[in-house]
Amino acid sequence: MKVLVTGAAGFIGAALSHALLDRGDEVVGVDNLNDYYDVTLKEARLARLAARPGFTAERADIADRGAMAGVFARHRPRRVVNLAAQPGVRYSLENPDAYVDANLVGFANVLEGCRRHGVEHLVFASSSSVYGANTRLPFSVHHNVDHPVSLYAATKKAGELMAHAYSHLYGLPTTGLRFFTVYGPWGRPDMAYFIFTRKILAGEPIDVFNHGRCRRDFTYIDDIVEGVVRVLDRVPAPDPSWNGDDPDPGTSAAPYRIYNIGNSTPVDLMRFIGLIEERLGRRAEMRLLPLQKGDVPETFADTTDLERDVGFKAATPVEEGIARFVDWYLDYYGPGTAG
Template sequence: MTRTVLVTGAAGFIGSALSQRLLQQGDRVVGVDNLNSYYDPALKQARLRQIEAVAQEGNWRFESVALEHGEALMKLFSAEKPQVVVNLAAQAGVRYSIENPAAYIQSNLVGFGHILEGCRHHGVGNLVYASSSSVYGGNRNLPFDERQPVNHPVSLYAASKKANELMAHTYSHLYGLPATGLRFFTVYGPWGRPDMAPMLFARAILAGEPIKVFNHGKMQRDFTYIDDIVEGVLRCCDKPATINPDFDPLQPDPATAAAPHRVFNIGNSQPTELLRFIEVMEQALGCEAIKNFQPMQPGDVVATAANTAALEDWVGFRPSTPIQVGVDRFAQWYRSFYSV
């Protein structure tokens, strides 16, 4: 039987790529996105056209709905009865959360609550939701491991993602909802977000403008290519979370539970120095960057690195796209899409 998968944030970077893969493998996809103006809506519309290009008659439906509009979301759950829900919609961005915290409370907390209620009341068999490496906050014990505590977020965005994990666990515990949280590590690639470093760097480098290099370049990120992220999400769609039979309440494992809830890192496990990433970007674009070194920004972290052994054990997959390959593909897409 063809399953119905509800994908929120379907016009977003990860959501659009995931929706295409689901359609190509024969699933029916119901896409949800509010198409807000946090960044250029024209890019979101272009991503939707990419999805439509691979859709067949009757296997793709798109609704412009904000997660915080609970009544509209519940109607969609009731009409479509999805077997799987992938929640990727959120107010994104660490830095914007400092300027506009209310947007994160509405979308990431109220909105996620509506997703959980939709799953609870409409028999959803598997919820996969986006968490973030930002939950590790001020932790400097690298690589990050899901068993480490995440009690020191340094941005409201990070706090909202930790709250999502707690909320999902509660619904798993109370209502038996299988839920898997995926902590994404710095996703990049074609069709990426304009507010993230690869797009900001590419635009500035090709325009001959300076790029801001924060913390004077002394940063590391576990850059993870979009295709690797999508593969990991797909595999978790196929394998709902289960109770950990060995869960010990006297020594509780934060990554599993005595409920069908699990949390996994999904990253490249190959942290890259920011200056090295810029160097690879320069090579891919054939232009030299003008670097404007800046101090550390509030809400930012110095380094991220993922231990992905748990994900590999669970679904048999570990991201592995080398940074040179991923950046080359991104640069080719950027030049083509923006006609540079």
């Protein structure tokens, strides 16, 4: 089938597009190749996709209403995966407009395109950041998430609400996926594991927040992609047991679902850094710093609903995932460079 993937030059978007092409789908990849991080890496991801039959690239900004209307009208996809977004918690403290444009205006344009062209199923990226001030672990989609601690998190929660409204009003089937700290080859240079690797190779100190007392549910890219594909193939239906007197945030009387997609095995940040050091054969010089504004000390995904509904559970251990990432990094940038 024809699948529209926004953010196709991004980390998850490129990996997902390859997986869809591998199984014979036609992929229309939308990306504006912005300079939030190294554009040459995005171009390299896109070049690998462009060489494959069945892939069509559309350079467009999802916040451009006219451009997105044109993309939907030209291609008329059966299903859509919206991965385009302005990511990053700390950057949202400095440049809030980017989050409003991409995560709110842009997502509204995607929703409108899906509504107007009868898309069968929209899968969209949310984030573990929506859990915000929640401290009850593991995080469950059935928990209330009304206390975000960053603008990024607030825009992702807003996206979930917008999708639900379209599902309720227009019967558009939508599924949101709360990603938990995705890592792996071809990853994002703004992510901690990427920065750690670069700085360790360069002999520069790394910033370790909350004095290293953090735990993250690191999730390997191949696991994320398999989960997204399985969810894409399962079009949600209304939950007949949903009750407005006791509303469950994880389901709905509309054709809408929300899932956590994580490894369900939190890893101590210091252990994570140690794995990078081991694979590089170098020690890190660390600057221990307080917890940053907008960050949370721990994430832990309850993936019970995802396992039940699509039969998927992440399986890549962090030791294996980090080894693959470091090997890719050294191969891509060269063993004598810090990238």
